Amino acid sequence: SQQGEEDPQALSIQEGENATMNCSYKTSINNLQWYRQNSGRGLVHLILIRSNEREKHSGRLRVTLDTSKKSSSLLITASRAADTASYFCATDESGATNKLIFGTGTLLAVQP
Amino acid sequence: NAGVTQTPKFQVLKTGQSMTLQCAQDMNHEYMSWYRQDPGMGLRLIHYSVGAGITDQGEVPNGYNVSRSTTEDFPLRLLSAAPSQTSVYFCASSPEASGNTIYFGEGSWLTVV
Numbered sequence: 001s002q003q004g005e006e007d008p009q010a011l012s013i014q015e016g017e018n019a020t021m022n023c024s025y026k027t028s029i030n031n032l033q034w035y036r037q038n039s040g041r042g043l044v045h046l047i048l049i050r051s052n053e054r055e056k057h058s059g060r061l062r063v064t065l066d067t068s069k070k071s072s073s074l075l076i077t078a079s080r081a082a083d084t085a086s087y088f089c090a091t092d093e094s095g096a097t098n099k100l101i102f103g104t105g106t107l108l109a110v111q112p
Numbered sequence: 113n114a115g116v117t118q119t120p121k122f123q124v125l126k127t128g129q130s131m132t133l134q135c136a137q138d139m140n141h142e143y144m145s146w147y148r149q150d151p152g153m154g155l156r157l158i159h160y161s162v163g164a165g166i167t168d169q170g171e172v173p174n175g176y177n178v179s180r181s182t183t184e185d186f187p188l189r190l191l192s193a194a195p196s197q198t199s200v201y202f203c204a205s206s207p208e209a210s211g212n213t214i215y216f217g218e219g220s221w222l223t224v225v
Binding site: 099 | 147155170202215218
């Protein structure tokens, strides 16, 4: 079964607004990553946060991680039409599983 | 750098046929993996490899076979295609299995009729 579940499944906002996506997972993790996928393309890495980190920034992206709640959030500030894409969280489970498990994704539509 | 290259981009198969999806990376990455992506299901891990000569099963391995004879190549074989294997397939690689960025290919669209 999926390790990560994103919420909401779909999100539509206006350009300039902030977009927040959430990810919940089931087991202890080494790290959590967020990826972006434009329609018909492969996934592109956005940011990685380790289990001992609580918050990380990269440009207009802010990621938080709460290991006690087994959840993470991705905030995109001042969104642009070009941010329209699907966003996925992926977790690297603790232990030697060597597996990166993806969630079901959030489809973000930014209206110009 | 080409990164991760997948071929073919599109393929239509008849039920029962076999085929191989090719994946090659030129980044000298040890870890390679195959995912399938279906609507509303996200990406599911099929098989992965932590280095040449080593492969292991992911979440949905049935009906697929892999081998890793070189660091660069990680082909995915469909043994006897079924309509349930209609999907988009992504190959990915990273320097190691844990704690690294994963680099994805552009995907292979497979339809089984």
